[in-house]
Amino acid sequence: DTGVSQDPRHKITKRGQNVTFRCDPISEHNRLYWYRQTLGQGPEFLTYFQNEAQLEKSRLLSDRFSAERPKGSFSTLEIQRTEQGDSAMYLCASSSLPGLAGGQETQYFGPGTRLLVL
């Protein structure tokens, strides 16, 4: 399988616990994105990496959230001191860089990690 993979697929935790999710992008893709999707809504951008560098973080990403991509390959998203409002689907996507002349770079999504905070 050469698509984007995420682990775990489901996570149930108690309020106040820390959780960590992993994303493995398509191997040749330089860019990796995290989105959050709540029930009945479309995905909302959280952050993205170009290789190892985290280039933007949304205001949705409070200081309890941290994302890393240490070697420019897989990424982790950690949520500390989880709250019930963190319950959502966390989606990872990857893409290659646009060429020098620009052009579109399709974002390919993983299956997501569904988090439930009790």
Next chain:
Amino acid sequence: GEDVEQSLFLSVREGDSSVINCTYTDSSSTYLYWYKQEPGAGLQLLTYIFSNMDMKQDQRLTVLLNKKDKHLSLRIADTQTGDSAIYFCAEIPNDYKLSFGAGTTVTVRA
């Protein structure tokens, strides 16, 4: 996704055509996308259109773009039960951040 608006529900009979509409706000979006999401799954890219095109056809899918009105539509011909899903319209006003609508739930009835 408040900058991208879609109708929430569409019910269609099997074999008929489905048309899903979307309006977006950022005229700088160079590409516009349609993604499909089945229950409990991630997003699958269906198709995209470059902003200087009016129409794109890909098998049963036809995308129409009215850039003046910032209106995008997706037509699915000969709708099948496997087309039941949530369909998201997305714009990309910069080169990295997709902005999604809330999604249109399409239900195909026999």
